[in-house]
Each structure stands twice: as C-alpha cells, then as structure tokens.
Amino acid sequence: MTTSDAAQNARSAQRWTIGVLAVFALLGAGFGSWLSRLPAVRDHLGASTLEMSVFGLTLALGSLTGLIFSGRTVTRLGPQLTLAIGIIGQAIAMPTAAALFWAHLPVAAAAFLALFGIMFATSDVAMNVSGAAAERALGKPRMPLFHAAYSLGSVSSMGLGALAEALKIPVPLHLSVLFVILAIGVLLALRVVPNVAHSGDAEQLPPTSVHTGPIQIVPQPAAPAESTGPAPRAYTPWRDPRILIIGLIAMSMSLAEGTASDWLPLALTDGRGFANETAALLLGAFFISMTATRVAGSWLLTRFGRVVVLRGGALLVILGVVLTILVPDTWASIAGAVLWGIGCAFGFPVGVSAAADNPRTAVRDVAAVSAIAYTAYLLGPMLIGFLGEHFGLLQAFWPIVVFAIIAFIFAGTAREPAATGADAR
Missing domain, CATH: 1.20.1250.20 (MFS general substrate transporter like domains)
Structure with a gap:
C-alpha cells in the first residue's frame, strides 16, 4: 500500500x-x-x-x-x-x-x-x-x-x-x-x-441470527491475524464462552445504568426524603457523569486498556451503589450518583468493541452481546422494581453490586487481542 x-x-x-x-x-x-x-x-x-x-x-x-x-x-x-x-x-x-x-x-x-x-x-x-x-x-x-x-x-x-x-x-x-x-x-x-461489516472486508458473511442454530462458515484465504487457523464449521455466539462472558459484563453495567435511570430518583425521594426536584437533579448528575466519562473514554482506553477501565468502572459502581444504600447523608447520595454514573459508562461500549475483535464473526457477536445487554437494560429494572416493592428500593439495589463484582472478576475476558501481560492488571 x-x-x-x-x-x-x-x-x-x-x-x-x-x-x-x-x-x-x-x-x-x-x-x-x-x-x-x-x-x-x-x-x-x-x-x-x-x-x-x-x-x-x-x-x-x-x-x-x-x-x-x-x-x-x-x-x-x-x-x-x-x-x-x-x-x-x-x-x-x-x-x-x-x-x-x-x-x-x-x-x-x-x-x-x-x-x-x-x-x-x-x-x-x-x-x-x-x-x-x-x-x-x-x-x-x-x-x-x-x-x-x-x-x-x-x-x-x-x-x-x-x-x-x-x-x-x-x-x-x-x-x-x-x-x-x-x-x-x-x-x-x-x-x-x-x-x-468491517474495514477492508469484501466477503459476504453468511446469513445468521443471534438465536438460530449453527451457521456454516466457509474459510477465507486472507483471515486477519487474530482469527488465524481454520474457521469453525458451525459457529454460533451462544456457544462461545468468551462472547457470553463479554455479554455478562455488558449486561452487568447495563443493569446498573437502567436501574439508575428508572429508580434512582424514586429511591431517593422514598428512602432519603429528598424533594422531587432534588432527586431529579441527582439523576442529572448521574447522566452528566456517565456522558462525560464516555467522552473521555478514547483517551482512557488508549492509556490504560480495556481490562483496567472495566475493573475500575466496576469498583466505582460498587462504591457508588453502596454509598447510596448505606449512608443517609446528602453528600453520600451525591457522591454515589456521580460514582455510579462514571462506573457504568464503559461496560456496554467496551463490550461491543470486544465482541467485534474477530471481524469474521463480528456481526453475530455484536448482536449477541447487544441482545444480552439490552435485555438487562429493558427488563432488569422491572425485576429491581419487584424487589423494591418487597424490600424497599434502596435495598433492591444490592443485586447491582453483585453483578458489578462479577464484571470485575471477568473483565480480563475483554482484553484486546494484541494485549500484553500489562493489560491484565
């Protein structure tokens, strides 16, 4: 070239x-x-x-x-x-x-x-x-x-x-x-x-779905470095452990984002006695923190890599949610909303990037990870609401902590294909 x-x-x-x-x-x-x-x-x-x-x-x-x-x-x-x-x-x-x-x-x-x-x-x-x-x-x-x-x-x-x-x-x-x-x-x-589907690829990928059975894949003569070797004869993302774990990471952070969007203001008004406008402002703080973090995401990912960013985000979600649940002071609710927003900013977008690492299966893998994450985003808050009905909304936030811990543990699965050992920190 x-x-x-x-x-x-x-x-x-x-x-x-x-x-x-x-x-x-x-x-x-x-x-x-x-x-x-x-x-x-x-x-x-x-x-x-x-x-x-x-x-x-x-x-x-x-x-x-x-x-x-x-x-x-x-x-x-x-x-x-x-x-x-x-x-x-x-x-x-x-x-x-x-x-x-x-x-x-x-x-x-x-x-x-x-x-x-x-x-x-x-x-x-x-x-x-x-x-x-x-x-x-x-x-x-x-x-x-x-x-x-x-x-x-x-x-x-x-x-x-x-x-x-x-x-x-x-x-x-x-x-x-x-x-x-x-x-x-x-x-x-x-x-x-x-x-x-990806840069420089003129191949017509075989028809597929994120839910149908195995798809026959024809080996290509010029496979990228990260997908060397013969292609699997019957690939589906639902039998790929790496894609399922990446989906779990994206799901965990999507659950955190969706729950805050749907329930944080109501939890603060009911559980902390905040005025409606104050609770709405804290939700705004959550969204501003998340959006600002995503704007800075390119620099952070280039500087630290996916694994460090995902693990740091999971820790911040844990800290933010625990502060929100356990500490009744106003400062804790403010800090909790901000940390919660920063922490869940990267789960879904980094999950999508990681799912697309193999260009030959990127469409199916991204679709599968998206399906897992959006299911959590759309339906997860409903389950949180069910728990809130029985235990109170603040106490219903504990599953978010559990899933954030899972995301922290498995973050290494999303490591860049060319990553060195330093990325596993």
Missing part, C-alpha cells in the same frame, strides 16, 4: 467515524423524544400507571424481538442499508403511534410502538456493528464516544420535548416533524458509512 493509499484510507475511516457518531446522536434523539412526551400522552389518554407500563412493555418486547433477529438482518443487508431502512421505519412508526394515541386508539398505537421497538433495536445493533468496524479501521477506540453522542442526543431531545410541552405543541405534530428531520439527518450521515 502506498503512502497516498494509506492517507486516503485514514480519511475514509475518519469520515466513517464522524458519520457513525452522527447516527448515534440522531437515534438517541429519536428515542429521547418519545420519553420526553410520555407525561403528555398519559394526560391525553387519562391512562393509569399500569396502562402506561403496558405501553412501555410493548415497546420493550418489540425491541427484544428486533434484537433476536438483528444478526441475520445486519448480515444480509449490511449495516448501512439496515440503518437506512430502520430510520425510515422509525419515522413512520413513532408518529403513527402518537397519532393513534391522540385518536384514542391505544391498542393500534401499541402495535406501532412495538414496530418502532423492532426498528430501533435493529438499527441499534447495526450502528454498533458499523461503529466497531469504524473503530477498527481508525485504529483507535471510539465506541465510548459514540455512546456519549447517543446520550447527548437523548438529553437534547428531552429539552426539546420540554419546550414543545411549554408551547402546547401536540405530540403527533412534534414527533412527526422531529422524525422527518432525524430521518433526513441519518440518511445524509450514511453517505459516508460503508455497507460492510
């Missing part, structure tokens, strides 16, 4: 990275816009908490369905085409659901919420696959930055939702305009995102 070719490849990788970064931010804005208008939907329908929970569960089940089939979808269509179809599907499904809610047709609206969940989850896996590939092409860790962009998109859309609420803009109009803008933005960003 000539110097000019190398420079051109570097520029392409940089454009690819910027394109994926934009996709993460825009998809985050789409999901956050729905969350921002949930109170307005509830008020318009006069729905009970149970009814709103059913709508949330419908979206979650749609998301899980999309995750189950995401490996096959992304492998067959490629990440770029999957994202293009996914954002168009979201731009149809979400405004339609909002319009049906406004027409007092909740069953039909719930069906479109499920469709949105399918499209969103499939798009999420596709952007993580493309992000991991862009990271490999660039030769630098970027996955935490991608997830920081997603968080910033979500927070920004919630601010827009609050503005729309203040201006009395109907939810269907707000979401229709927003999703048209988001769809245009994603489609423009995809112009610099190649429709391949």
Whole structure:
C-alpha cells in the first residue's frame, strides 16, 4: 500500500467515524423524544400507571424481538442499508403511534410502538456493528464516544420535548416533524458509512441470527491475524464462552445504568426524603457523569486498556451503589450518583468493541452481546422494581453490586487481542 493509499484510507475511516457518531446522536434523539412526551400522552389518554407500563412493555418486547433477529438482518443487508431502512421505519412508526394515541386508539398505537421497538433495536445493533468496524479501521477506540453522542442526543431531545410541552405543541405534530428531520439527518450521515461489516472486508458473511442454530462458515484465504487457523464449521455466539462472558459484563453495567435511570430518583425521594426536584437533579448528575466519562473514554482506553477501565468502572459502581444504600447523608447520595454514573459508562461500549475483535464473526457477536445487554437494560429494572416493592428500593439495589463484582472478576475476558501481560492488571 502506498503512502497516498494509506492517507486516503485514514480519511475514509475518519469520515466513517464522524458519520457513525452522527447516527448515534440522531437515534438517541429519536428515542429521547418519545420519553420526553410520555407525561403528555398519559394526560391525553387519562391512562393509569399500569396502562402506561403496558405501553412501555410493548415497546420493550418489540425491541427484544428486533434484537433476536438483528444478526441475520445486519448480515444480509449490511449495516448501512439496515440503518437506512430502520430510520425510515422509525419515522413512520413513532408518529403513527402518537397519532393513534391522540385518536384514542391505544391498542393500534401499541402495535406501532412495538414496530418502532423492532426498528430501533435493529438499527441499534447495526450502528454498533458499523461503529466497531469504524473503530477498527481508525485504529483507535471510539465506541465510548459514540455512546456519549447517543446520550447527548437523548438529553437534547428531552429539552426539546420540554419546550414543545411549554408551547402546547401536540405530540403527533412534534414527533412527526422531529422524525422527518432525524430521518433526513441519518440518511445524509450514511453517505459516508460503508455497507460492510468491517474495514477492508469484501466477503459476504453468511446469513445468521443471534438465536438460530449453527451457521456454516466457509474459510477465507486472507483471515486477519487474530482469527488465524481454520474457521469453525458451525459457529454460533451462544456457544462461545468468551462472547457470553463479554455479554455478562455488558449486561452487568447495563443493569446498573437502567436501574439508575428508572429508580434512582424514586429511591431517593422514598428512602432519603429528598424533594422531587432534588432527586431529579441527582439523576442529572448521574447522566452528566456517565456522558462525560464516555467522552473521555478514547483517551482512557488508549492509556490504560480495556481490562483496567472495566475493573475500575466496576469498583466505582460498587462504591457508588453502596454509598447510596448505606449512608443517609446528602453528600453520600451525591457522591454515589456521580460514582455510579462514571462506573457504568464503559461496560456496554467496551463490550461491543470486544465482541467485534474477530471481524469474521463480528456481526453475530455484536448482536449477541447487544441482545444480552439490552435485555438487562429493558427488563432488569422491572425485576429491581419487584424487589423494591418487597424490600424497599434502596435495598433492591444490592443485586447491582453483585453483578458489578462479577464484571470485575471477568473483565480480563475483554482484553484486546494484541494485549500484553500489562493489560491484565
């Protein structure tokens, strides 16, 4: 390869990275816009908490369905085409659901919420696959930055939702305009995102799914260094111990993130007597800490490596949650929220990067890790809520400590392929 070719490849990788970064931010804005208008939907329908929970569960089940089939979808269509179809599907499904809610047709609206969940989850896996590939092409860790962009998109859309609420803009109009803008933005960003599973690979990967049986794999003549030797004849990520352990690490930190998002304010108001606005501010501190840490993630991963970052994060989650549970002082709740947010920042993005280490199986492996992590993110907080009903929400946080300990113990599994012994610290 000539110097000019190398420079051109570097520029392409940089454009690819910027394109994926934009996709993460825009998809985050789409999901956050729905969350921002949930109170307005509830008020318009006069729905009970149970009814709103059913709508949330419908979206979650749609998301899980999309995750189950995401490996096959992304492998067959490629990440770029999957994202293009996914954002168009979201731009149809979400405004339609909002319009049906406004027409007092909740069953039909719930069906479109499920469709949105399918499209969103499939798009999420596709952007993580493309992000991991862009990271490999660039030769630098970027996955935490991608997830920081997603968080910033979500927070920004919630601010827009609050503005729309203040201006009395109907939810269907707000979401229709927003999703048209988001769809245009994603489609423009995809112009610099190649429709391949990983950099420099022109092979057509065999169709696969994260849940179907063994997939026959044809050995390739130019396998990367980290996948030398004959390819397995029947590969599925669900029988790969490394992928399952990486999924467990990502699941542990996703459970910590999802639980804080859903239950931290209520736990502080009920268990510590905080005012609603104070508890909301502490949740904001959690999100700001997590997002800022992800922005700094590239430097931290380059400096210390995955293993140290994951183990340090697990320790911070443990410390933050224990402070929140055991120490009733205000300073402890503030410190707990901040440490909790910093600690869980890397589990999912680093898990995705680690799952994509083998380019030949990256699509299936990323889909499997995503399915495990998102299952914990979507359903785990429901189990925490069940425990909270019986033992109190603060005491219900103890399982997070247990899973953080597990993540600490197994963090070495996510070590970079070219890591030296120093990385195992």
